[in-house]
Amino acid sequence: MFQELKINGTTLPRPDGDLEFSSVKVKTEYETEAGTTQVSVRRESKLTISGAWTLTGNWMELFRTWASMDSVTVSAFYPSKDEMTDHECQFSIDSEKHVRNARAQLHTGGLYQLSVKMEEL
Secondary structure, eight states: OOSEEEETTEEOOOOSSOOEEEEEEEEEEEEOTTSOEEEEEEEEEEEEEEEEEEEEHHHHHHHHHHHHSSOEEEEEEETTTTEEEEEEEEEEEEEEEEEEOOGGGGGGTOEEEEEEEEEEO
């Protein structure tokens, strides 16, 4: 779907697996003048990205900073369009786990596994 993902101008490392993308369905019901109920369902192009990363402590702190902000700018490069597209999103961390604090990672604060969600506002 995309080849590059940035948050507030910072290019993210590759996720552990595939990212999940979804859009939102909006259902609207209203009553007509004749008294019948009409239903309209439309798909909005609100981007939602979910994924998992294994990161160093330095990246973990950056992800926590983004999660504490009201919104972030998520930029994705779509090869089919050959352009970067910006989306104003809310960034949240669904789960985090400290997996290793090996001697080799002492200067980076260890390794963390994160599950995150970016939802367009």
